[in-house]
Amino acid sequence: MTSQQDDQTQQTTTGQLHIFFGSAPGVGKTWAMVDAAQEKRAAGLDVVVGLVDTHDRPEFAALLNGLEVIPLREVAYQGVLLRELDLNAIIRRKPKLVLIDDLPHTNAPGTRNAKRYQDVLELLQAGINVFTTLNVQHVSSVAAAVEEITGIPVREQVPDFVLEMATSIRLIDLEPNELLQRLSKRLKAQRIVANGGSFLPKDDSAVFNKRDNLLMLRELAMRVAASRLDDDVHHLVESDHFVDPWAGSSKIMVGISASPANERLLRATRRLVGELHTTWLAVYVEQQSDANLDEAIRQRIHAHLQLAKELGAETLTVAGQNVAVKLVEIAEQYGVSRVVVGRTYRKRGMLWTKPSLADQIMELSDNLDILILR
Numbered sequence: 001m002t003s004q005q006d007d008q009t010q011q012t013t014t015g016q017l018h019i020f021f022g023s024a025p026g027v028g029k030t031w032a033m034v035d036a037a038q039e040k041r042a043a044g045l046d047v048v049v050g051l052v053d054t055h056d057r058p059e060f061a062a063l064l065n066g067l068e069v070i071p072l073r074e075v076a077y078q079g080v081l082l083r084e085l086d087l088n089a090i091i092r093r094k095p096k097l098v099l100i101d102d103l104p105h106t107n108a109p110g111t112r113n114a115k116r117y118q119d120v121l122e123l124l125q126a127g128i129n130v131f132t133t134l135n136v137q138h139v140s141s142v143a144a145a146v147e148e149i150t151g152i153p154v155r156e157q158v159p160d161f162v163l164e165m166a167t168s169i170r171l172i173d174l175e176p177n178e179l180l181q182r183l184s185k186r187l188k189a190q191r192i193v194a195n196g197g198s199f200l201p202k203d204d205s206a207v208f209n210k211r212d213n214l215l216m217l218r219e220l221a222m223r224v225a226a227s228r229l230d231d232d233v234h235h236l237v238e239s240d241h242f243v244d245p246w247a248g249s250s251k252i253m254v255g256i257s258a259s260p261a262n263e264r265l266l267r268a269t270r271r272l273v274g275e276l277h278t279t280w281l282a283v284y285v286e287q288q289s290d291a292n293l294d295e296a297i298r299q300r301i302h303a304h305l306q307l308a309k310e311l312g313a314e315t316l317t318v319a320g321q322n323v324a325v326k327l328v329e330i331a332e333q334y335g336v337s338r339v340v341v342g343r344t345y346r347k348r349g350m351l352w353t354k355p356s357l358a359d360q361i362m363e364l365s366d367n368l369d370i371l372i373l374r
Helices: 002-012 029-042 059-061 089-095 116-126 140-149 160-164 176-186 202-209 211-237 263-275 288-292 297-310 323-334 357-364
Strands: 017-022 047-051 073-079 078-083 096-099 129-135 168-172 251-255 280-286 316-319 336-342 369-374
Touching: 017 029, 017 211, 029 047, 029 059, 029 096, 029 129, 029 168, 029 357, 047 089, 089 116, 096 116, 116 129, 116 160, 116 316, 140 211, 168 211, 176 211, 211 263, 211 369, 251 323, 263 280, 263 297, 263 336, 263 357, 263 369, 280 297, 280 323, 316 323, 323 336, 323 357, 336 357, 357 369
Parallel strands: 017 129, 017 168, 047 096, 096 129, 168 369, 251 280, 251 336, 280 316, 336 369
Antiparallel strands: 073 078
């Protein structure tokens, strides 16, 4: 086999990296990652858990039901047994997808790789797809900016090339006020990641308990996620197959629905549009089954369309039988690069029978960034 054939074989067998990205601890990255993995498992994909921190919450542990868990490896260090990802066991098991929390984690001394992201790179080279989580403060290129915001040096960093090689980066967003409420209940200067991972020392706890800090970190996370797509567009401009240089470089699209949460999603999208200085499109996909909708539901949909218009969106109502398919078609037609969706919630014990809208869109298009807002 020639060197060129070797390269081609490697390219076809390399796993895909999917990053669940957030502005701060507590926004819901791990929950969103496991939720997406359960959808993959329900669709028949071979999924295992390499390392997921349940934060000692029973409802979180219940979310892992049905997923095979690869036992952690114990590493002795200074008289203490630390638990780390069992890289060799995962490679031997060779699943289609593995879940690995806390990408910036520093491994215990004596392990093969110093950093967890290096473990992930090995898994990708072995042809295994990886779901992982990452907060913006750990991205190398913005670590200095984060230090200016928080006043605290960032000890654990992930090189930017890791983000650049990701197939998708899902921004998991939460309003700062809601995040403050959540953190006050869960953190209180306790550890953020278990299993020998990253901790939030008492001196650092105030960093994530200040609304101004959270606002700045949130904007930074949005810009990092958005710049990843801008880089993709730049590379496409330089290719021989590029047609329209600026179609899809910045416009945002959000779906209209009858859900009471849709109003909140529209307002959150409007704030995001303002922060990114771009334009947006609000789309309602009208299905045949809509003919049987109650009048109250029809009025709610109309109200959401009207609200989107008042907030400055261009609004569209289009016919289609599959919402995800239609949204992807509209995105291509209108030069949309980012799609905002609401987070999917399931009650405890509820079966994963249908992929979320975000996952459906990702399956249909490699050219769209998905922003999951609450």
